[in-house]
Each structure stands twice: as structure tokens, then as C-alpha cells.
Amino acid sequence: MQNVVIKEIFDGFNDYLNKEQELREQIREVVREVDQAVKEATIALQVIHSSLTEVSAACVVARKQFELCRQSFQRLAALIPEGQYYRYNDHWHFLMQRVVFLVALTVYLEKGFLVNRDTTAEILGMKTKQADGFHLDIEDYLLGVLLMATELSRYATNSVTLGDYDRPLAISKFVADLNSGFRLLNLKNDGLRKRFDALKYDVKKIEEIVYDISIRGLRADSTTGSSAAAPAAEQ
Amino acid sequence: MQNVVIKEIFDGFNDYLNKEQELREQIREVVREVDQAVKEATIALQVIHSSLTEVSAACVVARKQFELCRQSFQRLAALIPEGQYYRYNDHWHFLMQRVVFLVALTVYLEKGFLVNRDTTAEILGMKTKQADGFHLDIEDYLLGVLLMATELSRYATNSVTLGDYDRPLAISKFVADLNSGFRLLNLKNDGLRKRFDALKYDVKKIEEIVYDISIRGLRADSTTGSSAAAPAAEQ
Amino acid sequence: MQNVVIKEIFDGFNDYLNKEQELREQIREVVREVDQAVKEATIALQVIHSSLTEVSAACVVARKQFELCRQSFQRLAALIPEGQYYRYNDHWHFLMQRVVFLVALTVYLEKGFLVNRDTTAEILGMKTKQADGFHLDIEDYLLGVLLMATELSRYATNSVTLGDYDRPLAISKFVADLNSGFRLLNLKNDGLRKRFDALKYDVKKIEEIVYDISIRGLRADSTTGSSAAAPAAEQ
Amino acid sequence: MQNVVIKEIFDGFNDYLNKEQELREQIREVVREVDQAVKEATIALQVIHSSLTEVSAACVVARKQFELCRQSFQRLAALIPEGQYYRYNDHWHFLMQRVVFLVALTVYLEKGFLVNRDTTAEILGMKTKQADGFHLDIEDYLLGVLLMATELSRYATNSVTLGDYDRPLAISKFVADLNSGFRLLNLKNDGLRKRFDALKYDVKKIEEIVYDISIRGLRADSTTGSSAAAPAAEQ
Numbered sequence: 001m002q003n004v005v006i007k008e009i010f011d012g013f014n015d016y017l018n019k020e021q022e023l024r025e026q027i028r029e030v031v032r033e034v035d036q037a038v039k040e041a042t043i044a045l046q047v048i049h050s051s052l053t054e055v056s057a058a059c060v061v062a063r064k065q066f067e068l069c070r071q072s073f074q075r076l077a078a079l080i081p082e083g084q085y086y087r088y089n090d091h092w093h094f095l096m097q098r099v100v101f102l103v104a105l106t107v108y109l110e111k112g113f114l115v116n117r118d119t120t121a122e123i124l125g126m127k128t129k130q131a132d133g134f135h136l137d138i139e140d141y142l143l144g145v146l147l148m149a150t151e152l153s154r155y156a157t158n159s160v161t162l163g164d165y166d167r168p169l170a171i172s173k174f175v176a177d178l179n180s181g182f183r184l185l186n187l188k189n190d191g192l193r194k195r196f197d198a199l200k201y202d203v204k205k206i207e208e209i210v211y212d213i214s215i216r217g218l219r220a221d222s223t224t225g226s227s228a229a230a231p232a233a234e235q
Numbered sequence: 236m237q238n239v240v241i242k243e244i245f246d247g248f249n250d251y252l253n254k255e256q257e258l259r260e261q262i263r264e265v266v267r268e269v270d271q272a273v274k275e276a277t278i279a280l281q282v283i284h285s286s287l288t289e290v291s292a293a294c295v296v297a298r299k300q301f302e303l304c305r306q307s308f309q310r311l312a313a314l315i316p317e318g319q320y321y322r323y324n325d326h327w328h329f330l331m332q333r334v335v336f337l338v339a340l341t342v343y344l345e346k347g348f349l350v351n352r353d354t355t356a357e358i359l360g361m362k363t364k365q366a367d368g369f370h371l372d373i374e375d376y377l378l379g380v381l382l383m384a385t386e387l388s389r390y391a392t393n394s395v396t397l398g399d400y401d402r403p404l405a406i407s408k409f410v411a412d413l414n415s416g417f418r419l420l421n422l423k424n425d426g427l428r429k430r431f432d433a434l435k436y437d438v439k440k441i442e443e444i445v446y447d448i449s450i451r452g453l454r455a456d457s458t459t460g461s462s463a464a465a466p467a468a469e470q
Numbered sequence: 471m472q473n474v475v476i477k478e479i480f481d482g483f484n485d486y487l488n489k490e491q492e493l494r495e496q497i498r499e500v501v502r503e504v505d506q507a508v509k510e511a512t513i514a515l516q517v518i519h520s521s522l523t524e525v526s527a528a529c530v531v532a533r534k535q536f537e538l539c540r541q542s543f544q545r546l547a548a549l550i551p552e553g554q555y556y557r558y559n560d561h562w563h564f565l566m567q568r569v570v571f572l573v574a575l576t577v578y579l580e581k582g583f584l585v586n587r588d589t590t591a592e593i594l595g596m597k598t599k600q601a602d603g604f605h606l607d608i609e610d611y612l613l614g615v616l617l618m619a620t621e622l623s624r625y626a627t628n629s630v631t632l633g634d635y636d637r638p639l640a641i642s643k644f645v646a647d648l649n650s651g652f653r654l655l656n657l658k659n660d661g662l663r664k665r666f667d668a669l670k671y672d673v674k675k676i677e678e679i680v681y682d683i684s685i686r687g688l689r690a691d692s693t694t695g696s697s698a699a700a701p702a703a704e705q
Numbered sequence: 706m707q708n709v710v711i712k713e714i715f716d717g718f719n720d721y722l723n724k725e726q727e728l729r730e731q732i733r734e735v736v737r738e739v740d741q742a743v744k745e746a747t748i749a750l751q752v753i754h755s756s757l758t759e760v761s762a763a764c765v766v767a768r769k770q771f772e773l774c775r776q777s778f779q780r781l782a783a784l785i786p787e788g789q790y791y792r793y794n795d796h797w798h799f800l801m802q803r804v805v806f807l808v809a810l811t812v813y814l815e816k817g818f819l820v821n822r823d824t825t826a827e828i829l830g831m832k833t834k835q836a837d838g839f840h841l842d843i844e845d846y847l848l849g850v851l852l853m854a855t856e857l858s859r860y861a862t863n864s865v866t867l868g869d870y871d872r873p874l875a876i877s878k879f880v881a882d883l884n885s886g887f888r889l890l891n892l893k894n895d896g897l898r899k900r901f902d903a904l905k906y907d908v909k910k911i912e913e914i915v916y917d918i919s920i921r922g923l924r925a926d927s928t929t930g931s932s933a934a935a936p937a938a939e940q
């Protein structure tokens with residue numbers, strides 16, 4: 001190249017481009033670790049669809065995987081340069097929703113309530129404020145909760161198969177409340193909105209299961225509301 | 236909603252969602268200002284395709300619009316919260332490339348060389364470091380330079396129509412050097428790479444114009460290299 | 471631009487284009503208000519799926535939101551220039567159907583019959599004639615009624631869960647009559663036709679609920695027709 | 706149907722629905738007439754691509770077809786109920802752009818300038834104000850002008866083939882001015898914007914034709930600007 005000015009200008013960029021590519025490779029590596037832990041936790045929690053007695057044990061296994069996620073996320077947090085969380089978050093966006101889903105499902109199975117974002121972040125060793133850099137995004141939290149609702153509709157179906165007629169009623173109340181919670185939100189017309197629009201199918205599905213139980217007189221009694229809300233893992 | 240826990244969790248999110256939407260609206264407003272300035276500068280610089288004598292004046296008009304962009308960008312910089320540049324940069328990504336294109340074209344017309352990223356940022360009142368928050372991204376700079384190359388191929392065509400047979404030769408050398416500059420870069424397989432792949436068509440187009448001029452003996456002489464490199468605006 | 475004729479022609483259009491964009495922005499603002507009221511009314515009316523005793527109270531809340539809609543629609547009517555209702559109605563088309571749905575559901579819950587278009591328009595402070603400019607479109611009215619039918623099928627399901635075995639029978643008769651009503655219409659092959667075609671699934675769904683109740687001998691007696699038609703809100 | 710209320714409500718709608726369908730059928734009939742005239746005018750004007758001497762005659766034929774369009778548009782105007790132009794304009798939206806294109810092309814061939822919207826409307830027997838009901842929409846006018854630009858790039862190519870080396874230069878100036886005209890407009894991100902973005906390809910194409918003529922020394926002389934702008938039909 002004859003033009004020294006241009007050569008100088010471009011020479012300076014390669015350092016930047018190479019560093020970025022290296023960093024992305026490192027991120028991908030950590031993300032693969034999280035992906036592995038997510039897979040293990042998912043497999044463990046699948047047992048809820050086929051057994052009433054192994055739920056507690058599955059939650060223990062899942063908790064161990066969250067501990068692995070926690071370690072990976074701390075490495076990830078150290079990798080991301082200040083102010084560049086949103087530059088790289090495409091790498092873990094989807095996976096983070098899966099992790100939140102698993103944490104929320106586990107806490108629901110253990111305790112019967114919705115884990116909030118702060119506790120989810122704590123379990124995963126993450127911050128919650130944007131100013132803290134690597135943090136648990138509100139959108140990722142909400143999308144993870146929606147994933148749980150879909151899993152719960154499947155759980156309601158299989159509970160009936162396993163002979164547990166109280167579980168679907170508790171799930172129905174819980175998911176109806178989630179639905180009302182999302183309705184409170186001022187969602188703009190984006191991905192979260194569309195995903196929330198699909199929640200109604202989960203709600204309807206679970207209501208129909210409860211209907212089938214009710215019409216056949218399979219509900220324990222009409223005052224089962226509180227006991228039905230008991231966490232699955234304590235059964 | 237009967238579930239107090241869920242209500243509390245969701246109530247807290249609306250504040251966040253509303254603030255985000257307000258901020259995006261404010262960003263859109265400033266971006267519209269920049270868009271207007273870009274339009275005016277573009278119209279002014281179009282004169283290079285139809286007149287040999289009005290180039291300097293057009294550069295003066297464009298420079299005034301860059302001053303307006305500078306003011307808008309400073310407002311934009313004040314709007315973006317720390318560490319969230321990459322969260323919102325979709326709003327100005329494309330427009331920033333247009334601004335860089337116009338600055339690079341203007342400097343080339345005035346001085347005959349490639350403006351570097353630091354000077355471009357200075358003209359636009361922007362920082363250059365990522366750590367500084369709102370900054371002139373390297374990718375946006377490079378994509379703007381590629382837009383200029385395409386405009387220069389059109390400029391070469393119309394220079395011939397206007398009877399200026401030296402200009403295409405100078406442009407050819409300049410764009411060939413740009414091409415060599417981009418070849419130095421370690422581009423991964425992304426948007427920048429694809430856009431760079433299209434640069435070869437501009438290079439080829441300009442080379443054919445120089446060929447047409449050469450084969451017809453329309454070049455002043457074989458030592459016109461230096462005079463041809465003279466900026467257009469000084470003619 | 472050197473061409474004075476062209477410059478003059480185009481100069482005149484910007485005023486038009488800017489005014490249109492301003493108007494659309496104003497319309498969007500009012501539509502957002504209606505959207506908020508729709509959201510509140512929807513949340514209030516969700517209670518019919520989980521409680522037999524709170525229906526009346528929910529209708530009162532919904533009515534208050536219709537009052538807010540009424541005020542917004544009057545502002546909207548003032549915004550739309552004469553003869554341009556159909557130019558801008560994409561902004562409120564979908565939302566209008568939601569409002570009609572909520573009004574029709576509320577009136578059904580209160581009185582047990584189908585609100586007609588005139589009364590719906592009156593509740594919302596709208597005209598009914600096209601010549602009046604901003605009016606309640608027949609298509610929007612019909613599409614809103616179809617939305618209600620789907621909600622009623624869910625209501626029938628949950629009534630059973632709540633132990634109300636008369637409600638589904640009343641709903642079944644009502645929705646069957648809606649179905650007959652739509653059959654009277656000479657629908658062409660458009661959106662309304664397609665949406666009506668889906669009504670049969672709601673009809674079928676509700677019929678199956680009534681079947682489930684009947685086959686299990688859960689119906690009060692065979693002469694419950696008139697009492698079942700009693701509005702929910704009076705229970 | 707047992708429900709008298711519902712029957713009454715629906716009975717009233719059929720009259721409305723039938724009238725609408727009848728009206729749409731009548732509109733379609735008139736639109737077919739216009740379509741036929743557009744076809745004839747298009748065929749007549751195709752001669753500009755193969756003959757230098759038959760342009761005037763082609764314009765005369767086209768003008769006769771515009772007279773037929775004029776009569777059809779007057780029938781159409783009488784059909785459209787007050788305030789419902791925008792309800793039915795999907796029927797003629799596309800065709801109207803074709804008609805404007807043909808009128809603009811004919812006037813350009815005859816006189817060498819851009820016909821304005823008022824004159825176009827006059828030729829077609831249409832109003833220009835929205836308040837007048839059936840009128841020539843600004844968007845349709847602008848889209849028609851853009852169609853003409855594409856045809857002119859083809860005309861420039863074929864003029865060279867026919868040995869007319871001045872025509873492309875005049876077209877180049879004209880289309881460059883159209884381009885500047887469109888740049889003045891505050892277009893939002895819609896169909897018109899996208900269509901305008903494609904104009905640059907027409908501009909570039911024509912510039913390259915002028916380039917080819919220039920580099921080969923085929924231009925009459927450097928002062929041909931004014932004579933080149935002379936209308937084609939007067940040759």
C-alpha cells in the first residue's frame with residue numbers, strides 16, 4: 001500500500017478486532033459450561049413428570065448444578081469489560097432464561113412460591129443492578145418465569161396421571177396469578193409481549209385439567225385450596 | 236390478584252419498563268435531529284456529481300451540518316446511562332455510519348486523504364474509547380468509510396461526464412489503498428466482512444473508468460499522479 | 471437542485487407529510503390511554519374465572535374504565551379530520567374490538583343478554599353512522615362479540631371448577647344463539663368470515679362441558695333454563 | 706334461533722353487508738375499465754424504446770386513453786360514499802400509480818418537465834383535496850413519479866441504441882432533480898421511503914449511460930445542456 005496515512009489508521013484496528021474475537025471465544029467457553037449444567041439440571045427435574053416421590057431429590061441435584069452455574073457466571077462477570085454487558089449479552093441471553101426457568105421451577109417445587117429476581121440472582125451469584133455490569137436482566141428473569149409456566153402446564157397434566165389431583169389446582173392458582181402479574185406490566189410491543197401473549201394457552205390448558213378433575217369429583221374437598229398450595233417437594 | 240408475593244415482584248418492574256420506554260423515546264427524538272442534519276449534508280454534497288466548481292461550497296454547508304450533529308450527539312451522550320451504550324446503540328447504528336460517510340467524504344473532497352477515527356470523533360464531538368460510554372465505534376467508522384468508497388465510484392463516473400479526467404485516477408488510487416487497508420484487518424465472518432467483500436465491486440468499477448480514460452489517451456500525462464491527488468474542493 | 475419546477479412541486483408536500491405524522495403521533499397517544507383502560511378492565515374481569523361472588527364488583531370496575539375510554543374516544547373523534555376515518559383506523563382497529571369485547575362481556579355478566587351496537591356505541595360515547603366520521607364500525611362490533619364467545623368458553627370451564635353447574639348451560643344457549651346470528655350474515659371471504667369459522671370451536675367446547683355436566687347428573691333439573699339465563703352478577 | 710334480541714341485532718347487519726359487497730363489485734368493474742385503458746396507453750408508449758420518430762404519435766394515443774380514464778374516474782367518484790375514500794382505495798391504489806406514471810411520462814415526452822399533481826388530477830378529471838372525497842392522493846402521485854424514473858432509465862439506454870446521444874444527458878439531469886426533490890421530503894419509514902431508496906439505482910444507471918457517451922466523445926458539445934432538455938416529442 002502506498003498510502004501511509006491509511007496504513008497507520010487500519011493498523012491500529014487489528015489489535016482491537018483480535019482482542020474482541022479472543023474475548024468472544026472465552027465467553028463462548030464459559031457459556032458452554034453453563035449449558036452443560038443447564039442440561040444436567042433439566043434432566044434431573046424431568047422426574048417430576050413421572051414420579052411423585054423423587055421431586056425433593058431432583059431439586060437437590062438441580063441446586064448442585066446452580067452452584068456450578070454460579071461459578072461459571074462469576075468467571076463470566078470477570079471477563080466482561082466495564083460497560084460492555086449489552087455488547088456481549090447475545091452470547092448468554094437465551095441460556096440465562098433457561099437458568100432462571102430452572103431456578104424458578106426448583107424454588108416452586110420446594111416452597112410453592114415464585115422466586116423473586118433478587119433471590120434468583122443470589123442463587124446464581126449475580127448482581128441485579130445494571131450499574132454493576134454483569135447482572136440478571138429483568139427481561140431474562142421474566143422470560144424465564146414464562147418458560148416455567150409452560151413447564152407447569154405439563155406438570156399439571158402428568159400430576160393427574162400420577163394420581164395427584166390437588167397439584168393441578170395449586171398450579172392453576174399460581175399460574176393465574178403469574179398471568180395477572182404480567183398484565184400489570186406496561187409491555188411494549190416486543191419479544192416479551194409476544195411471549196406473554198402465549199401464556200394464555202398455558203393458563204387455559206391448566207384450567208381444563210382442573211375442570212376435568214372437578215367434573216369427576218376427584219378433588220379432595222372444596223376447602224383444599226391451602227393444602228393444594230403446599231410445595232411438591234415436601235410431599 | 237390474590238397472591239401478594241407475585242404482585243410485589245411485578246409491581247417493581249413497571250418503573251423500570253416505563254423509564255426504559257421514556258428513554259427510548261428521548262433517544263429517538265435526538266436521532267431524528269441527526270437524521271435531518273444528515274439529509275441536509277447529503278443534499279449539499281450531491282452537487283459533486285453535477286458541478287466541478289461548487290464542491291468547496293458544498294463542503295462548507297456539510298461542515299455546518301456536522302456542527303449540528305455534534306450538538307445532538309452531546310445531548311445523546313448525556314441521555315445514555317453509564318454502561319448502557321450497547322443496549323441502545325441500535326437506535327443510531329445505521330445513522331452513525333451515514334454521518335461518518337459524510338465526514339469522510341467531506342474531508343476527502345477538502346484534503347484528499349482519509350480522515351482517521353480520532354478526527355472524525357472530534358468533528359462530531361464524540362469520544363473514541365468504549366470506557367467513555369457514548370463513543371464512535373470502530374465498526375461504525377469502518378462501515379462509514381465503505382459507504383464513502385461506493386459514493387466515490389459514482390463520483391468517478393460523473394467526473395468523466397463533467398470532463399475531469401484526472402479525478403478518477405486519484406479516486407482509483409485512494410480506493411485501492413482503502414481496499415489494502417481493509418485487507419490488513421482480521422475480520423471475522425460478520426456484517427463488516429460482508430460489507431467489505433462488496434468493496435471489490437467499487438474498486439473494479441473505478442478501475443474500469445481509469446481504463447476507459449487511459450485507452451482513449453484522455454489522461455493529461457503519465458506524471459499526473461500528484462496533481463490528481465489534489466483535493467476536489469481546491470479546484 | 472437546479473430545477474425550479476421540481477423544487478416547487480416537492481416543497482408543497484412536506485407540509486402535508488409533517489401534518490400527517492404529527493396527527494398519527496397524537497392518535498397514538500390517545501390510543502395508549504384506551505389501551506391502559508382496556509388493560510385495567512381486563513384485569514378486573516379476570517376474577518370471573520376464580521370467584522363466584524366478585525362478579526358484580528368486577529363489572530363496576532370495568533364500567534369505570536369504559537367511562538375513561540369514552541373520554542379518550544371523544545378526543546380521538548375530535549382529532550380525525552372529516553372523511554378520513556378509514557385512513558387512520560388501523561391505529562385503533564384491534565383495540566376497538568377489545569373494548570367491544572369487554573363491554574359485551576360486562577353487559578352479559580350484568581344482564582345476561584347481548585348488548586347491541588347502538589348501546590355499545592352509547593356506552594363508549596361513539597356514533598354509529600359512517601357519515602358521522604368517528605363511529606363504531608360494524609366489523610369491529612362483530613369481531614368484539616366473537617372475542618367474547620371465546621372468553622365465555624373459558625368462563626364455562628371455570629364455572630364448573632367453582633361448582634356452578636347452571637352457568638355453562640346458560641352460556642351454551644347464549645353462544646349457540648350468537649352462532650345462529652352469525653349464520654344469518656352474508657359474510658364474504660374475509661377476516662370476519664375466518665374469525666367466525668373459529669366460533670364453532672367455542673360452541674363445541676361449551677357443548678362438551680354441558681354434556682359432561684348432564685351425563686353426570688349434575689344439572690339442578692330439566693327446567694333450569696330460565697334461572698340459568700340469570701345474569702352472573704346478580705348471583 | 707330462540708333468542709329474539711340476537712336475531713334482531715344481526716338482521717340489521719345484512720343490509721349493510723350486502724350493500725358493501727355490491728359497491729365493491731361496482732368499483733371492481735370501473736377499475737377494470739381503467740386497467741384496460743392503462744394497458745393501451747402502456748403499449749402505445751412502449752414505442753419510445755424502439756423509434757425516435759413515433760414518440761409524438763404515441764403521446765396522442767396515450768392522451769386518448771387518459772380521456773377514457775377520466776370518464777371512469779368520474780363514475781368511480783360518484784360511486785364512493787362521502788367520507789369513505791380511504792375505505793375503498795385499496796381497489797385502485799396500485800392502478801392509480803400506474804396512471805400517474807403514464808401521465809407523467811407523456812407530459813415529460815411532450816414538454817420535458819415534471820407534471821405537477823394539480824395538472825395530473827386535471828387531466829384525469831380528479832380533485833386534489835382530501836375533503837373532496839375521491840381525489841388524487843399525494844402518495845399515489847409520488848409513487849407514480851418514481852415509476853416514471855425507472856422507465857426513463859430504460860429510455861436512456863434505448864436512446865443510445867437509437868443513436869440519440871443527447872437524450873440521456875437530459876434524462877440524467879431530470880432524474881437527478883427528481884432525486885433531490887424526494888430528498889427534500891420528510892418521509893417516514895414506510896412504503897414510499899423504501900420505494901424512494903430504490904431511485905438511486907435508476908440515477909446511477911442513467912449516470913453510467915451518460916458516462917459511456919461522454920468517454921467516447923459522442924456528446925454534441927459541452928453546451929448541449931439546454932437543447933438536450935428539449936422534449937422528445939418535438940423532435
